[in-house]
Amino acid sequence: MFRNLMPRYEILSPDAVAVLDRGWRRIVTEIGVQFAKPEAVELFKAAGQSVEGDVVKLDPEFILEQIAKAPREFDVQARNPANSVHIGADQMAFGAVYGSPFIRDGEVRRDATLDDFRKLAMLSQSFSQIDSAGGVICEPNDAPLDSRHLDMVYALQTLTDKIYMGNVVSGPNAADTIKMTEILFGGRDAIETVPATISLINCNSPLRWDDRMLDAQFEYCAANQPVVLTPFLLMGAMSPVTIPAALTQQLAEALSGIALAQLIRPGCPVIFGSFLSNIDMQSGSPSFGTPESAIGLLCTGQLARYYGLPFRTGGGLTSSQSCDAQAAYESLMTLLPTFLAGTNWVMHAAGWLEGGLVSCYEKFIVDIELLRMLREQFTPLEIDEASLAFGAHEEVGHGGHFLGAEHTMERFRDCFYRPLLSSTANYERWLKLGGKDATARASGIVAKTLADYEQPPLDGAIRAELDDFVARRRAELGD
Amino acid sequence: MFRNLMPRYEILSPDAVAVLDRGWRRIVTEIGVQFAKPEAVELFKAAGQSVEGDVVKLDPEFILEQIAKAPREFDVQARNPANSVHIGADQMAFGAVYGSPFIRDGEVRRDATLDDFRKLAMLSQSFSQIDSAGGVICEPNDAPLDSRHLDMVYALQTLTDKIYMGNVVSGPNAADTIKMTEILFGGRDAIETVPATISLINCNSPLRWDDRMLDAQFEYCAANQPVVLTPFLLMGAMSPVTIPAALTQQLAEALSGIALAQLIRPGCPVIFGSFLSNIDMQSGSPSFGTPESAIGLLCTGQLARYYGLPFRTGGGLTSSQSCDAQAAYESLMTLLPTFLAGTNWVMHAAGWLEGGLVSCYEKFIVDIELLRMLREQFTPLEIDEASLAFGAHEEVGHGGHFLGAEHTMERFRDCFYRPLLSSTANYERWLKLGGKDATARASGIVAKTLADYEQPPLDGAIRAELDDFVARRRAELGD
Numbered sequence: 001m002f003r004n005l006m007p008r009y010e011i012l013s014p015d016a017v018a019v020l021d022r023g024w025r026r027i028v029t030e031i032g033v034q035f036a037k038p039e040a041v042e043l044f045k046a047a048g049q050s051v052e053g054d055v056v057k058l059d060p061e062f063i064l065e066q067i068a069k070a071p072r073e074f075d076v077q078a079r080n081p082a083n084s085v086h087i088g089a090d091q092m093a094f095g096a097v098y099g100s101p102f103i104r105d106g107e108v109r110r111d112a113t114l115d116d117f118r119k120l121a122m123l124s125q126s127f128s129q130i131d132s133a134g135g136v137i138c139e140p141n142d143a144p145l146d147s148r149h150l151d152m153v154y155a156l157q158t159l160t161d162k163i164y165m166g167n168v169v170s171g172p173n174a175a176d177t178i179k180m181t182e183i184l185f186g187g188r189d190a191i192e193t194v195p196a197t198i199s200l201i202n203c204n205s206p207l208r209w210d211d212r213m214l215d216a217q218f219e220y221c222a223a224n225q226p227v228v229l230t231p232f233l234l235m236g237a238m239s240p241v242t243i244p245a246a247l248t249q250q251l252a253e254a255l256s257g258i259a260l261a262q263l264i265r266p267g268c269p270v271i272f273g274s275f276l277s278n279i280d281m282q283s284g285s286p287s288f289g290t291p292e293s294a295i296g297l298l299c300t301g302q303l304a305r306y307y308g309l310p311f312r313t314g315g316g317l318t319s320s321q322s323c324d325a326q327a328a329y330e331s332l333m334t335l336l337p338t339f340l341a342g343t344n345w346v347m348h349a350a351g352w353l354e355g356g357l358v359s360c361y362e363k364f365i366v367d368i369e370l371l372r373m374l375r376e377q378f379t380p381l382e383i384d385e386a387s388l389a390f391g392a393h394e395e396v397g398h399g400g401h402f403l404g405a406e407h408t409m410e411r412f413r414d415c416f417y418r419p420l421l422s423s424t425a426n427y428e429r430w431l432k433l434g435g436k437d438a439t440a441r442a443s444g445i446v447a448k449t450l451a452d453y454e455q456p457p458l459d460g461a462i463r464a465e466l467d468d469f470v471a472r473r474r475a476e477l478g479d
Numbered sequence: 480m481f482r483n484l485m486p487r488y489e490i491l492s493p494d495a496v497a498v499l500d501r502g503w504r505r506i507v508t509e510i511g512v513q514f515a516k517p518e519a520v521e522l523f524k525a526a527g528q529s530v531e532g533d534v535v536k537l538d539p540e541f542i543l544e545q546i547a548k549a550p551r552e553f554d555v556q557a558r559n560p561a562n563s564v565h566i567g568a569d570q571m572a573f574g575a576v577y578g579s580p581f582i583r584d585g586e587v588r589r590d591a592t593l594d595d596f597r598k599l600a601m602l603s604q605s606f607s608q609i610d611s612a613g614g615v616i617c618e619p620n621d622a623p624l625d626s627r628h629l630d631m632v633y634a635l636q637t638l639t640d641k642i643y644m645g646n647v648v649s650g651p652n653a654a655d656t657i658k659m660t661e662i663l664f665g666g667r668d669a670i671e672t673v674p675a676t677i678s679l680i681n682c683n684s685p686l687r688w689d690d691r692m693l694d695a696q697f698e699y700c701a702a703n704q705p706v707v708l709t710p711f712l713l714m715g716a717m718s719p720v721t722i723p724a725a726l727t728q729q730l731a732e733a734l735s736g737i738a739l740a741q742l743i744r745p746g747c748p749v750i751f752g753s754f755l756s757n758i759d760m761q762s763g764s765p766s767f768g769t770p771e772s773a774i775g776l777l778c779t780g781q782l783a784r785y786y787g788l789p790f791r792t793g794g795g796l797t798s799s800q801s802c803d804a805q806a807a808y809e810s811l812m813t814l815l816p817t818f819l820a821g822t823n824w825v826m827h828a829a830g831w832l833e834g835g836l837v838s839c840y841e842k843f844i845v846d847i848e849l850l851r852m853l854r855e856q857f858t859p860l861e862i863d864e865a866s867l868a869f870g871a872h873e874e875v876g877h878g879g880h881f882l883g884a885e886h887t888m889e890r891f892r893d894c895f896y897r898p899l900l901s902s903t904a905n906y907e908r909w910l911k912l913g914g915k916d917a918t919a920r921a922s923g924i925v926a927k928t929l930a931d932y933e934q935p936p937l938d939g940a941i942r943a944e945l946d947d948f949v950a951r952r953r954a955e956l957g958d
Contacts (some may be wrong), residue, residue, distance in 0.1 A: 011860070109906065206876070238881065240881055285904065292944065324916035329849060333852060333856075373812060383494075384498060394505060415715070419763070427588065
């Protein structure tokens with residue numbers, strides 16, 4: 001976790017905020033939001049909202065009343081208390097890539113497996129810049145479809161001692177995640193008091209919340225586990241092509257989802273979600289790390305603060321097919337604004353490639369380096385008389401050098417950022433070391449990190465209970 | 480040229496600025512600045528400053544009086560008036576890489592030649608994101624040392640119609656640059672009225688201005704041509720290891736150099752220069768694109784505004800030995816803060832590699848892509864009712880898509896950033912196109928750009944006069 005005490009970079013004028021505020025109000029009032037789950041529609045109806053079939057036309061003031069019930073900040077506990085996180089305020093927490101069916105490992109691109117899932121969980125455990133392996137770090141295609149969620153949650157619970165994300169494929173999958181979380185943390189009360197798993201609920205944008213996602217949301221909200229209500233907006237496909245239009249749609253969708261959460265369980269923790277980029281109108285493919293997404297991200301942060309909600313945006317996003325220069329600059333073009341916006345919950349912070357279709361080992365390391373650098377960069381400078389090192393100037397004088405100065409000698413070990421991946425070796429030495437580019441070096445860091453990985457200890461009784469639960473549920477599911 | 484109308488990202492509190500302000504005052508008062516040119520020392524002495532040998536101890540109030548004479552903003556004319564630039568205020572102008580002895584062209588790294596110099600000038604001419612090829616885009620090692628500056632200025636004048644930087648190796652080289660500029664622009668009066676060449680004067684940090692650089696500065700300032708007075712600070716070598724110490728030293732050096740410029744010719748245009756990074760204390764090599772340099776860059780912009788001076792910082796800097804992921808992320812880690820700071824004059828904005836030892840063709844294209852993206856990103860959003868596209872929502876409704884919506888169809892050609900280099904092709908199509916990474920694709924863009932290059936027209940009489948001048952001076956110099 002990282003506390004970002006640098007200024008926020010806000011680019012919306014008060015007038016612009018007012019226009020956007022009127023925008024979402026008009027959408028929820030006149031067009032409404034579709035909820036493909038009768039229980040959701042019933043809740044809104046009972047609360048006095050206008051219902052037409054499964055479309056709810058919402059009173060904006062009602063929405064604001066509901067979101068005011070959501071906590072502005074909250075804790076999520078990890079089984080290692082040192083890894084618990086606080087969501088909101090100045091805090092930033094980071095999860096790894098989520099949802100990729102494929103893996104890139106060096107030059108090879110292939111279907112992801114459960115073994116990849118485990119290795120990516122181990123990498124996530126190994127770097128302090130990552131607060132959570134996330135949920136679906138990659139899709140374990142070789143595990144049986146019906147019980148795959150059990151394998152994933154079990155891996156996250158046993159290979160890491162950090163917070164993890166819950167399965168959202170269905171209501172029963174969510175219920176299984178919650179049961180396993182109860183086992184790990186000592187019962188329902190323990191996790192209702194301090195939540196222990198975050199889940200991603202995506203909107204089927206535009207303006208529709210689907211049944212399976214809502215089933216999962218009902219489970220998690222009822223159990224007081226935080227959900228990230230996330231409009232999934234690729235401008236040009238799921239939203240209009242103008243950023244202001246996408247921002248108002250995002251507000252309409254996220255705020256309506258958050259209102260539902262508060263109807264399910266008033267006061268339950270939520271995160272205002274944003275996943276906002278655009279279609280490449282030439283190729284028809286999604287485009288990431290674009291100027292539009294960076295602008296959208298900065299605006300999202302400002303708007304979430306305006307409505308008093310912790311928020312999710314950003315990550316290390318790229319369209320690139322390999323871990324190349326494009327992958328690096330697009331990812332940083334997203335990650336740096338993620339810090340400028342002071343994002344509270346950052347998904348896809350390490351390992352994302354090819355528009356999210358691929359989890360890439362080498363890219364994971366590139367992103368870790370970016371996170372390391374940005375944490376340093378977003379740490380306020382201490383400026384006082386002592387930091388001016390006037391004595392060093394007196395010692396060195398004109399045209400000399402500071403390499404051997406007393407001030408330098410006292411500080412040389414930790415005065416500057418120390419890279420994990422980047423090389424400053426001179427050309428001859430770099431050649432001698434194999435002339436490896438950053439991606440090739442990252443591959444070596446992956447191998448060493450996995451070799452050095454140590455599984456965090458877990459109480460034997462708890463592990464046995466988890467094993468029993470997984471075995472029983474797997475049998476019930478017929479796998 | 481680009482007008483940056485986005486907010487500046489300022490991270491120094493008023494208290495911090497006050498501490499830094501006291502810092503440089505103490506340095507110039509108690510330690511003083513060395514000027515290795517008797518005429519410079521004489522000017523300070525005549526102005527009432529305290530002189531000990533070639534060290535001048537300066538009254539900070541005297542320095543502030545001098546820098547108040549410098550224009551806050553000014554024009555630099557190009558021979559194509561459409562390419563003239565304005566330095567200062569909200570304007571940002573960009574020059575290519577400067578000073579590299581080596582070239583990287585694909586997998587080959589070798590000595591740079593005059594042919595490379597010309598090709599890089601042609602690339603600079605071809606991209607509107609670059610306002611100037613700069614000066615020494617690479618070192619033309621195969622041209623005779625004594626007359627090489629003539630070849631470089633001639634290439635810049637004839638292969639581009641943009642502004643160019645002057646030679647600073649010696650006073651006579653500077654005089655030659657000025658003479659050639661007079662020929663191109665129609666005489667001394669024309670360039671004294673509106674300057675036509677910018678020159679880089681580096682400090683031999685700490686606190687020493689060298690004789691040859693000062694010789695060049697005297698020529699350029701006397702001719703009213705702007706100089707960029709640039710402390711050259713790699714923390715740990717040329718300055719102490721703390722950022723505040725480097726910032727105060729930077730102020731002491733730059734402001735003393737600017738004061739000298741105003742003594743040479745009151746009111747002559749200057750740019751507050753900054754080149755601030757650090758040594759990698761492990762390898763002993765310079766390190767670029769570091770968190771420290773990004774922080775220093777943001778502070779430099781704020782301080783330059785505090786003292787009312789146009790400023791230079793940033794660029795696309797990296798330590799990387801190849802055009803890889805590291806090169807991309809380190810460059811953006813410098814370039815994005817360059818925009819956040821609103822830098823007026825940006826050197827090394829395209830083509831820099833390996834700590835500035837290498838000018839790289841492919842990296843040039845990567846940087847052009849970054850500049851294109853950042854210009855888009857730093858263009859304020861227009862937010863009004865029309866931008867909300869409410870009609871598109873009415874048309875599409877819930878769970879539909881906007882690909883065929885009227886609002887989209889009217890705007891799809893130019894609604895989003897269109898990349899030069901980045902690919903969003905799906906994996907199969909990318910493979911079919913050769914599976915080329917960004918660097919390999921950049922290589923193709925270089926070749927196509929050079930093939931499409933058209934030399935800008937130049938009046939025959941002027942060209943003949945330049946030819947004559949170069950031939951005569953080359954003979955005089957014995958080459």
